Amino acid sequence: MNQQATATTAKEIVGIYQPGSTHMVGDGFPVRNLFPSNELDREVSPFLMLDYAGPAVFFADRPAAWREGTSASWV
């Protein structure tokens, strides 16, 4: 495939993924992970991790802390 051809070629879809895991962060706030769960690695390089937080409503009487991360294992 030459340069010219690829510049106008539509990108093909590898796949469509739903959140591969949900983890609780901070003091109890669910975050949905799209990768590296879903076993996405080379397909998304240079990106390593994508967490989608919310939309979630917080109430003032709940302790609030937000953490990032790929899993709860290193909290």
Added chain:
Amino acid sequence: MREHPHRGFETVTIVYEGVLSHRDSTGSAGVIGPGDVQWMTAASGIVHEELHEKEFAKSGGTLHAIQLWANLPKASKMSAPGYQTIVNADIPAVDLDGGAGRLRVIAGSFLGHKGPAHTFTPVELYDLQLKAGHHVQFSVPNGQNTSILVLQGRATVNESREVGEAELVVCKRTGSQIVIEVRQDSRLLVMSGEPIEEPIARYGPFVMNTRAELIQAAEDYQTGKMGHVS
């Protein structure tokens, strides 16, 4: 989250609703709210904490945010850490033809509008809002990995099935053209970047190239070489 370290990559936090605050071992501190982006280059090491901003925590409300990690090439993993706090007003918002919607260029470029984020490798990062019944067509450099997350609404990407909230469309590296169509008002995050073809050794908050580098990172954190949040 309480104090924790990072080494070897960057964290990109995009806030859509709510307010977050952060503090770190370089003495940097700040607050990001709706439309703002914090691009943190952990590189050789940063220790930080992220919290709901104090007033936001007190009043409560909706939090809607993304965190994306971007790898650093081997040559930059031990560079000095840094922050780019990119406020809403600094992000070009491009009105799409025919009233189709609006595209905010966080990194890379779109129709000549350049995003403010400095990146170590080529990256395109767009916050896209499309109106019902409209579409947008654009190209990304051939060879980049491109993925698209639907935040709100439903969309079709390059004639895929319709994808909904919290679904991710992942595209092949070859090719350039992307067409996104929506039947209802939708918001999407477009992430594209040149792959970094280097070995990855990963343990929690450290992403390096070898196991020895991971062990070194853990030691450096434990012995305080990455500092602490003051």
